[in-house]
Amino acid sequence: xxxxxxxxxxxxxxxxxxxxxxxxxxxxxxxxxxxxxxxxxxxxxxxxxxxxxxxxxxxxxxxxxxxxxxxxxxxxxxxxxxxxxxxxxxxxxxxxxxxxxxxxxxxxxxxxxxxxxxxxxxxxxxxxxxxxxxxxxxxxxxxxxxxxxxxxxxxxxxxxxxxxxxxxxxxxxxxxxxxxxxxxxxxxxxxxxxxxxxxxxxxxxxxxxxxxxxxxxxxxxxxxxxxxxxxxxxxxxxxxxxxxxxxxxxxxxxxxxxxxxxxxxxxxxxxxxxxxxxxxxxxxxxxx
Amino acid sequence: xxxxxxxxxxxxxxxxxxxxxxxxxxxxxxxxxxxxxxxxxxxxxxxxxxxxxxxxxxxxxxxxxxxxxxxxxxxxxxxxxxxxxxxxxxxxxxxxxxxxxxxxxxxxxxxxxxxxxxxxxxxxxxxxxxxxxxxxxxxxxxxxxxxxxxxxxxxxxxxxxxxxxxxxxxxxxxxxxxxxxxxxxxxxxxxxxxxxxxxxxxxxxxxxxxxxxxxxxxxxxxxxxxxxxxxxxxxxxxxxxxxxxxxxxxxxxxxxxxxxxxxxxxxxxxxxxxxxxxxxxxxxxxxxxxxxxxxxxxxxxxxxxxxxxxxxxxxxxxxxxxxxxxxxxxxxxxxxxxxxxxxxxxxxxxxxxxxxxxxxxxxxxxxxxxxxxxxxxxxxxxxxxxxxxxxxxxxxxxxxxxxxxx
Numbered sequence: 164x165x166x167x168x169x170x171x172x173x174x175x176x177x178x179x180x181x182x183x184x185x186x187x188x189x190x191x192x193x194x195x196x197x198x199x200x201x202x203x204x205x206x207x208x209x210x211x212x213x214x215x216x217x218x219x220x221x222x223x224x225x226x227x228x229x230x231x232x233x234x235x236x237x238x239x240x241x242x243x244x245x246x247x248x249x250x251x252x253x254x255x256x257x258x259x260x261x262x263x264x265x266x267x268x269x270x271x272x273x274x275x276x277x278x279x280x281x282x283x284x285x286x287x288x289x290x291x292x293x294x295x296x297x298x299x300x301x302x303x304x305x306x307x308x309x310x311x312x313x314x315x316x317x318x319x320x321x322x323x324x325x326x327x328x329x330x331x332x333x334x335x336x337x338x339x340x341x342x343x344x345x346x347x348x349x350x351x352x353x354x355x356x357x358x359x360x361x362x363x364x365x366x367x368x369x370x371x372x373x374x375x376x377x378x379x380x381x382x383x384x385x386x387x388x389x390x391x392x393x394x395x396x397x398x399x400x401x402x403x404x405x406x407x408x409x410x411x412x413x414x415x416x417x418x419x420x421x422x423x424x425x426x427x428x429x430x431x432x433x434x435x436x437x438x439x440x441x442x443x444x445x446x447x448x449x450x451x
Numbered sequence: 452x453x454x455x456x457x458x459x460x461x462x463x464x465x466x467x468x469x470x471x472x473x474x475x476x477x478x479x480x481x482x483x484x485x486x487x488x489x490x491x492x493x494x495x496x497x498x499x500x501x502x503x504x505x506x507x508x509x510x511x512x513x514x515x516x517x518x519x520x521x522x523x524x525x526x527x528x529x530x531x532x533x534x535x536x537x538x539x540x541x542x543x544x545x546x547x548x549x550x551x552x553x554x555x556x557x558x559x560x561x562x563x564x565x566x567x568x569x570x571x572x573x574x575x576x577x578x579x580x581x582x583x584x585x586x587x588x589x590x591x592x593x594x595x596x597x598x599x600x601x602x603x604x605x606x607x608x609x610x611x612x613x614x615x616x617x618x619x620x621x622x623x624x625x626x627x628x629x630x631x632x633x634x635x636x637x638x639x640x641x642x643x644x645x646x647x648x649x650x651x652x653x654x655x656x657x658x659x660x661x662x663x664x665x666x667x668x669x670x671x672x673x674x675x676x677x678x679x680x681x682x683x684x685x686x687x688x689x690x691x692x693x694x695x696x697x698x699x700x701x702x703x704x705x706x707x708x709x710x711x712x713x714x715x716x717x718x719x720x721x722x723x724x725x726x727x728x729x730x731x732x733x734x735x736x737x738x739x740x741x742x743x744x745x746x747x748x749x750x751x752x753x754x755x756x757x758x759x760x761x762x763x764x765x766x767x768x769x770x771x772x773x774x775x776x777x778x779x780x781x782x783x784x785x786x787x788x789x790x791x792x793x794x795x796x797x798x799x800x801x802x803x804x805x806x807x808x809x810x811x812x813x814x815x816x817x818x819x820x821x822x823x824x825x826x827x828x829x830x831x832x833x834x835x836x837x838x839x840x841x842x843x844x845x846x847x848x849x850x851x852x853x854x855x856x857x
Contacts, residue, residue, distance in 0.1 A: 169674055280694050280727055281723070282727035282729075284727075291706070298706050374698055382668050413674065422669065423664040
């Protein structure tokens, strides 16, 4: 029974990890930008959910509707006004730029919200459902469902819509896309906006689960990074696969070797992947 | 290229600030006749910065109060308090350097210890060499005080004084506790507390069914908690900092874990822990070196605990915790020792510190032969009705232990 519980824990946690990572993966895959501001976007999303719930009693699953357009605009503008200027420069330049932006956003949050840990506590609480002896918290289930829905939406968007095809085209061959009449700077901005929107939504959902503080942004960013390397960049299913693998390794590692070695194990796995399978579980050079 | 530019700028800035500091020191030295200078090396930048800010708040509050009352009176003459801060950048060797510099160049009269046990121990070798009385506000490990030093004193009792009374209370009040599970953050202080807890539990005849550590920055505890749940311990003991403990407690509720006793160190000492958890904080027990709910009537400058809390809130608009209180206490103790000695002579003040036997807002203060305080019973408390309620020591007890955490 304990094995079933650990498996369920890992499945749910894996979907949360995917939710954290998917926007990061999109931006990295399409723009080749390692977006260090991603973690702070998630935290900002969490504060949005916290504020909306405490001021207006808007539960987080509705707050997603507010967060998505808001963060899309924020991301779009950031890319249009700042990142597009250096997008063709070597990857270190965009890395440094997003690092700087992250410092600004993170410290602004510390200034305005303080570094105190807060918690979005729903009243009445959602509780947990138990089947036989296996317990699953409802808030995690909601976040899991939302993560799967967001992943599905993104997949459909990239596959079916004109904009999605354009994003994929830019990713596959930037020069050819230009020749086909794709407005590359605009596509970049849309992709970054989507990445930001996904981060914001992830933050809203994580607010139900994790303590909220600007100091947690690096933890989110770290997980997103590992998930992307494990799952493979740019592909929608990659984030999901990477998230599940990471959660499974952490859960099993924690049970058999103690929780302090769970992280060690996940980083050993990271190194193994970097050496033996740098494209990740399901990563491809381009994606469909 | 970039880096060297930054490095040059930093160096230039450092030199400039050093020059300004030196100038400031000279100026104040010119009018130093009626000032007592206290050196305070603190990790103002770097990983320990939040802790340094807390200690600084404690020192500043004391200095403000002392100066407001005219200063420290030495043989009928009033001396103003001045605290000289140095940032050792969360880097212990620099704490040693900073201490050396403060004593030999900045001419401080007395020293406050560096933050934590490690840095305080390292820096104490310097102050001992120069025979400068030093009060360490946040050094609890007994290894700091077993060096045979004469000039080092500390206001935190050893770590086991937190876990032993707790274990005794549980033993007496909750007879059905047989199995204990311990989950500790893999970090200096949380791990030390967990080790003491394991010793205390074994000494009382409890079976420790689970004792593991989790890595710093762990985002999920479900695997560890599932395992603990399957072992069905009656007492779950978790150490860590606020973020860890919030997450652990939330996940315990998620997994519908129940236990007769749940103890967490050091989150519940902070108001933000209670605010963030709401009902889930109920009946969680903890221990700390000091708590604002204590009610001592002290002979020091702050007087009662309530008065200290009031002054602190007025200045910083937040509830003080044991770190800030201990820093303020160190100042207040120096003041008492200096006034008793009636002199700024370091040896005389040292002897008065060693002789102290007094009640303060922090509790009774008396130093053992090794310099570490031995008069204090660190309070055990429990969150009841959204408020911390002191269970021990008896003199300041506010309520009884409530059994059962759901």
